[in-house]
Amino acid sequence: MAVTETRIVTNRLREFTEDSWTIDRYLATGGYDMLRQALTMQPVQIQDEQVKASGLRGRGGAGFGTGQKWSFLPKGIYPRYLAVNGDEGEPSTFKDHMLIERDPHQIIEGVVISAFAIEAHIAFIYVRGEFALGIERLEQAVADAYAKGFIGKNILGSGFDLEVVVHRGAGAYIAGDETGLLSSLEGERAMPRIKPPFPAVQGLYAKPTVVNNVETMSTVPHILRMGGEEYAKLGVGRSTGTRIFSVSGHVARPGNYEVELGITFRQLIDELAGGVRGGKQMKFFIPGGASAPWLMPEHLDAPLDMDYVGSELKTMLGSGAIMVFDEDTNPALIAWRLLKFFAHESCGKCTPCREGSMWLEKVLFRISHGLGRPQDLDMMLSFGSTIVPGLNAPFSQTTICAMGPSTMSAVVSLDRFFREEILEMCNAGAARPTIPVTSA
Amino acid sequence: MAFSDVNLTRARDIVARYPRPKSAILPLAHLAQDQDGWLTAEAMEEIAVLTGVTPAEVQGTCSFYTMFKRRPCGSLLVSVCTNVTCLVTGGPAILRHLTERYGDDDDVTVEEVECLAACGGAPALQVNYEYHEQLTPEIAEALVDDYKAGRRTPRTISGAQR
Numbered sequence: 001m002a003v004t005e006t007r008i009v010t011n012r013l014r015e016f017t018e019d020s021w022t023i024d025r026y027l028a029t030g031g032y033d034m035l036r037q038a039l040t041m042q043p044v045q046i047q048d049e050q051v052k053a054s055g056l057r058g059r060g061g062a063g064f065g066t067g068q069k070w071s072f073l074p075k076g077i078y079p080r081y082l083a084v085n086g087d088e089g090e091p092s093t094f095k096d097h098m099l100i101e102r103d104p105h106q107i108i109e110g111v112v113i114s115a116f117a118i119e120a121h122i123a124f125i126y127v128r129g130e131f132a133l134g135i136e137r138l139e140q141a142v143a144d145a146y147a148k149g150f151i152g153k154n155i156l157g158s159g160f161d162l163e164v165v166v167h168r169g170a171g172a173y174i175a176g177d178e179t180g181l182l183s184s185l186e187g188e189r190a191m192p193r194i195k196p197p198f199p200a201v202q203g204l205y206a207k208p209t210v211v212n213n214v215e216t217m218s219t220v221p222h223i224l225r226m227g228g229e230e231y232a233k234l235g236v237g238r239s240t241g242t243r244i245f246s247v248s249g250h251v252a253r254p255g256n257y258e259v260e261l262g263i264t265f266r267q268l269i270d271e272l273a274g275g276v277r278g279g280k281q282m283k284f285f286i287p288g289g290a291s292a293p294w295l296m297p298e299h300l301d302a303p304l305d306m307d308y309v310g311s312e313l314k315t316m317l318g319s320g321a322i323m324v325f326d327e328d329t330n331p332a333l334i335a336w337r338l339l340k341f342f343a344h345e346s347c348g349k350c351t352p353c354r355e356g357s358m359w360l361e362k363v364l365f366r367i368s369h370g371l372g373r374p375q376d377l378d379m380m381l382s383f384g385s386t387i388v389p390g391l392n393a394p395f396s397q398t399t400i401c402a403m404g405p406s407t408m409s410a411v412v413s414l415d416r417f418f419r420e421e422i423l424e425m426c427n428a429g430a431a432r433p434t435i436p437v438t439s440a
Numbered sequence: 441m442a443f444s445d446v447n448l449t450r451a452r453d454i455v456a457r458y459p460r461p462k463s464a465i466l467p468l469a470h471l472a473q474d475q476d477g478w479l480t481a482e483a484m485e486e487i488a489v490l491t492g493v494t495p496a497e498v499q500g501t502c503s504f505y506t507m508f509k510r511r512p513c514g515s516l517l518v519s520v521c522t523n524v525t526c527l528v529t530g531g532p533a534i535l536r537h538l539t540e541r542y543g544d545d546d547d548v549t550v551e552e553v554e555c556l557a558a559c560g561g562a563p564a565l566q567v568n569y570e571y572h573e574q575l576t577p578e579i580a581e582a583l584v585d586d587y588k589a590g591r592r593t594p595r596t597i598s599g600a601q602r
Contacts, residue, residue, distance in 0.1 A: 133570070
């Protein structure tokens with residue numbers, strides 16, 4: 001049986017491509033009904049009977065239980081803040097971009113419900129600075145929601161107050177890290193902070209703060225509509241519900257696909273995204289954004305299950321970005337470009353990441369450009385183990401945030417799947433005259 | 441004064457949105473950049489006054505973020521993605537072509553950027569943060585020329601509507 005999309009979060013924006021982002025369309029399609037319902041409930045009911053019961057896990061990348069995250073807020077300490085992460089920057093992820101541009105009210109409804117559930121009275125929606133149109137539409141949506149009384153003082157007569165601030169980023173991948181985002185919101189460089197204290201205890205301005213992804217927020221109204229337990233029936237194991245996967249690279253139909261968790265990579269890539277373009281064979285694919293270790297065609301029948309992919313395949317579904325590469329792709333070139341990204345985006349706070357990403361990029365540059373040396377791959381594994389001690393999955397780390405170990409994902413993957421090919425390239429390169437290590 | 445009267449009022453409104461004024465540094469820097477075409481030292485000094493920190497702190501924050509241009513740039517900022525999906529679909533050729541074509545053009549600044557989250561339409565670029573997808577070097581050049589000739593209205597240098 002052919003697999004199809006299960007459109008929950010993306011239903012409106014697919015159905016009404018002309019005006020899915022407007023308040024009129026949102027209200028005409030049941031918008032803010034769940035907010036009305038939520039405001040009649042007790043906050044703890046929403047937390048436990050809806051969000052926790054739904055099994056919803058964060059859609060940003062780490063996959064931490066949303067209800068669980070909320071429950072870490074210490075009792076009796078106010079103010080509390082809600083920070084929404086729309087700083088989508090993980091290479092090849094483009095789902096939040098779509099949600100912000102094409103269904104901003106859905107995010108806002110999720111934000112108001114969530115803020116009510118965690119008793120926060122200010123919510124910040126941090127949006128990647130480059131999303132000019134998205135910010136414009138989100139700001140308009142917030143203004144419209146204020147005008148209709150869905151945000152502001154005494155929302156819909158409930159006595160609940162909430163201010164929503166759209167905060168525009170300015171170009172920094174690391175602001176997408178939970179604590180980097182908080183630093184950035186405070187007007188600092190977006191440098192991650194050491195945990196503990198976790199943001200739930202000391203987050204924004206050292207107050208209890210919940211940081212949730214845009215897709216997570218967009219899902220919340222649907223959990224109330226369906227009921228937490230019903231939502232949990234979708235999906236597989238502890239990966240409940242649907243997720244939006246961004247499929248790109250050498251596929252016939254790149255794009256965002258919202259599917260029930262538990263279908264296979266093959267169904268997603270071949271059936272929905274049309275398989276490898278041009279009748280070619282797949283060489284490898286990256287299952288969860290630039291930070292995820294790679295997979296091979298032999299893994300295509302594995303399920304889209306966060307736990308299975310982690311424990312059995314030693315990688316992650318991460319941000320839900322799946323990059324597909326055909327048989328003509330030079331894996332060293334892909335690894336080099338990913339490391340160029342990490343070297344550029346490393347915030348510089350932790351030495352292993354700052355120095356490690358820079359040197360990995362330089363060595364991968366010479367390998368991928370035909371000037372590698374026979375010892376290069378092992379040398380990268382050697383100094384890379386100062387970033388990821390032991391190099392075993394799940395990666396341990398010597399850095400404050402998860403970007404450190406992410407820099408080694410591509411290198412470990414080269415060693416795991418393309419060692420012979422890389423050594424061959426390096427041996428050919430060794431015959432050439434040596435040039436100084438340099439980058440483009 | 442760095443901010444115009446209108447923008448100064450806007451700036452004060454922005455500061456008032458936040459529990460702590462320092463949080464307004466990023467939005468104020470965007471505002472200043474939209475006004476001046478780049479982020480000047482005077483603007484950063486005024487932002488410091490408005491947010492109650494030192495100019496060095498404002499500069500420290502702003503120098504971290506790639507969208508803030510701390511030297512004059514063209515009125516058209518062409519940001520070409522060359523990250524992996526664009527890499528395998530032709531981004532680098534577009535970057536090379538546009539860099540050569542507009543290298544001596546003061547109105548156009550071509551920059552290489554990281555993933556723009558538009559991989560479904562790769563290769564992609566932005567002109568003043570307006571997205572354009574599924575490009576070739578020729579289409580990209582025609583597009584930039586359209587902006588230059590006024591056949592398309594660009595956003596401001598930080599991407600706001602004019």
